[in-house]
Amino acid sequence: MTMIQDAKTPKDVHVIGVGMTPVGEHWEKSLRELALDAITALQADGVWVRPQALYVANMLAPYLSGQTQLAALLADFAGLRGIEAITIEAAGASGGAAARQAYLAITSGVIDVALIVGVEKVTERTRAELEAALSTSSDADHEAVHGITPTAQAALLMRRYLHEHNVPDDAFAGFSLNAHANAATNPQAIFRRAIQVENYLNAPMVSEPVNLFDAAPLADGAATLLMARSDALPEALPYPPVRVAASSIVSNTVALHDRSDPLLLDSVVESTAQALQQAGLNLGDIDLFELHDRYSIFAALSLEAAGFAARGEGWRLAHDGIIAKDGDIPICTFGGSKARGDTGGATGVYQLAEITLQLQGRAGENQVQDAKIGMAQCLAASGATAATHIFSREDGP
Amino acid sequence: MEISRHWRLKKQRYSLVGEVCPHCQKKIFPPRDICPDCREDARTLYQFSGRGEVYSYTKVYQAPSGYEEHVPYTVALVKLEEGPMLTAQLTDLGDELVEVGMPVEMVTRKLRSDGEKGMLVYSYKFRPRFKEAAR
Numbered sequence: 001m002t003m004i005q006d007a008k009t010p011k012d013v014h015v016i017g018v019g020m021t022p023v024g025e026h027w028e029k030s031l032r033e034l035a036l037d038a039i040t041a042l043q044a045d046g047v048w049v050r051p052q053a054l055y056v057a058n059m060l061a062p063y064l065s066g067q068t069q070l071a072a073l074l075a076d077f078a079g080l081r082g083i084e085a086i087t088i089e090a091a092g093a094s095g096g097a098a099a100r101q102a103y104l105a106i107t108s109g110v111i112d113v114a115l116i117v118g119v120e121k122v123t124e125r126t127r128a129e130l131e132a133a134l135s136t137s138s139d140a141d142h143e144a145v146h147g148i149t150p151t152a153q154a155a156l157l158m159r160r161y162l163h164e165h166n167v168p169d170d171a172f173a174g175f176s177l178n179a180h181a182n183a184a185t186n187p188q189a190i191f192r193r194a195i196q197v198e199n200y201l202n203a204p205m206v207s208e209p210v211n212l213f214d215a216a217p218l219a220d221g222a223a224t225l226l227m228a229r230s231d232a233l234p235e236a237l238p239y240p241p242v243r244v245a246a247s248s249i250v251s252n253t254v255a256l257h258d259r260s261d262p263l264l265l266d267s268v269v270e271s272t273a274q275a276l277q278q279a280g281l282n283l284g285d286i287d288l289f290e291l292h293d294r295y296s297i298f299a300a301l302s303l304e305a306a307g308f309a310a311r312g313e314g315w316r317l318a319h320d321g322i323i324a325k326d327g328d329i330p331i332c333t334f335g336g337s338k339a340r341g342d343t344g345g346a347t348g349v350y351q352l353a354e355i356t357l358q359l360q361g362r363a364g365e366n367q368v369q370d371a372k373i374g375m376a377q378c379l380a381a382s383g384a385t386a387a388t389h390i391f392s393r394e395d396g397p
Numbered sequence: 398m399e400i401s402r403h404w405r406l407k408k409q410r411y412s413l414v415g416e417v418c419p420h421c422q423k424k425i426f427p428p429r430d431i432c433p434d435c436r437e438d439a440r441t442l443y444q445f446s447g448r449g450e451v452y453s454y455t456k457v458y459q460a461p462s463g464y465e466e467h468v469p470y471t472v473a474l475v476k477l478e479e480g481p482m483l484t485a486q487l488t489d490l491g492d493e494l495v496e497v498g499m500p501v502e503m504v505t506r507k508l509r510s511d512g513e514k515g516m517l518v519y520s521y522k523f524r525p526r527f528k529e530a531a532r
Contacts, residue, residue, distance in 0.1 A: 262474065
């Protein structure tokens with residue numbers, strides 16, 4: 001395994017605090033109250049330094065809550081009136097994209113400490129209105145107008161995958177089995193009960209061939225990270241700070257039909273390669289991978305495009321338990337989108353908060369042994385944007 | 398109602414008119430003025446035949462607002478015989494089972510109506526195409 005040098009260069013960026021709300025239907029909480037809950041959780045986590053900048057990750061507030069300018073609203077509501085605050089939107093990749101902006105601002109030296117807040121409320125409107133809002137992440141003129149939804153797009157990909165590769169009926173079951181098993185010990189998760197392969201095989205179809213267990217639940221939630229540069233770290237830190245070893249965003253075609261090979265997530269190929277190169281690492285150095293599992297097909301395709309599995313073999317890593325907490329490539333260690341729950345634009349921040357807890361040895365029963373290097377990746381829509389981060393533990397292997 | 402947006406897209410929606418790149422000959426749909434392959438200017442209009450095949454398909458039961466009336470409907474990725482792929486609904490299926498690879502042809506159909514007094518949006522959809530039998 002590569003020895004990663006965690007030398008504190010002046011430009012290094014570190015995560016010094018995390019906060020999360022449970023993922024669920026938070027009827028009694030507004031957008032701003034939900035965000036404040038996550039910020040309060042971060043403040044209670046042990047370290048709080050007033051940030052100079054706030055980056056908010058959100059995709060649905062303008063449609064479902066009639067609210068733009070979310071960052072300014074949250075800064076004011078959280079007692080941070082006047083700081084630099086902007087909202088970052090990249091559909092499902094908003095979380096990683098917001099982290100990227102914070103990273104760039106801090107490593108440049110302009111900002112010392114930044115707060116990242118991912119927040120989403122999806123329970124405000126009817127299901128049809130939610131589907132319409134989600135479909136804005138596809139090409140409005142050439143995809144959404146035909147009545148396509150994210151679930152339908154996952155189904156198109158999954159059907160084509162089944163057509164091109166010979167896989168057993170339970171090929172994709174392993175993804176939800178693993179997710180639910182891990183979420184059972186995550187108090188923040190929306191689903192906290194393990195499932196059996198029979199549950200998967202008997203599950204009703206949502207959009208054939210995507211069944212109920214191939215699709216993650218979308219719910220409300222907020223997660224936060226506090227990031228600071230090496231020379232701006234507070235004196236007393238209760239936990240080892242986690243270093244941002246790599247940060248990458250790559251864009252690709254928005255429309256699924258514009259990809260030369262829809263089953264190859266080019267944005268994942270490129271973003272993963274960039275992140276590994278930045279960090280000076282190989283794929284084998286990654287101890288855990290919080291990948292995009294809004295639909296099980298994306299988990300399989302992400303594993304393939306990142307290089308963990310050959311084309312058409314991604315499902316096998318789930319089928320053979322290689323993605324388990326104690327496997328070679330742990331994924332969704334706190335339940336992932338499938339069982340911890342998907343929170344739209346905030347999911348990417350949950351992923352980064354979970355990686356941080358893993359690397360700090362604070363994951364409790366979800367702990368991946370000797371977790372030193374974690375990779376998190378969130379995607380927009382069918383892969384139009386990939387935001388990838390690699391975190392490493394301060395005190396090295 | 399978005400009248401101007403739909404009006405702008407008439408040529409593509411009703412006639413399947415795209416572009417062909419004068420530099421690398423790539424057929425482009427929908428038109429986009431800069432060739433996605435060679436990145437040169439590509440504004441030469443090109444009339445697609447309307448023939449293609451189903452790359453993948455699925456039935457939508459949980460529709461976005463404005464489309465609930467027609468649930469369930471089938472959406473597909475259709476690969477046109479000239480190369481480009483597009484997203485469209487399948488129509489006139491009857492009892493026909495859809496299969497990956499099934500030949501289809503373009504027709505113009507109503508896509509949605511924006512309420513009782515709203516505008517009607519028409520677009521391309523694809524129906525099963527029967528290959529001509531050898532004579």
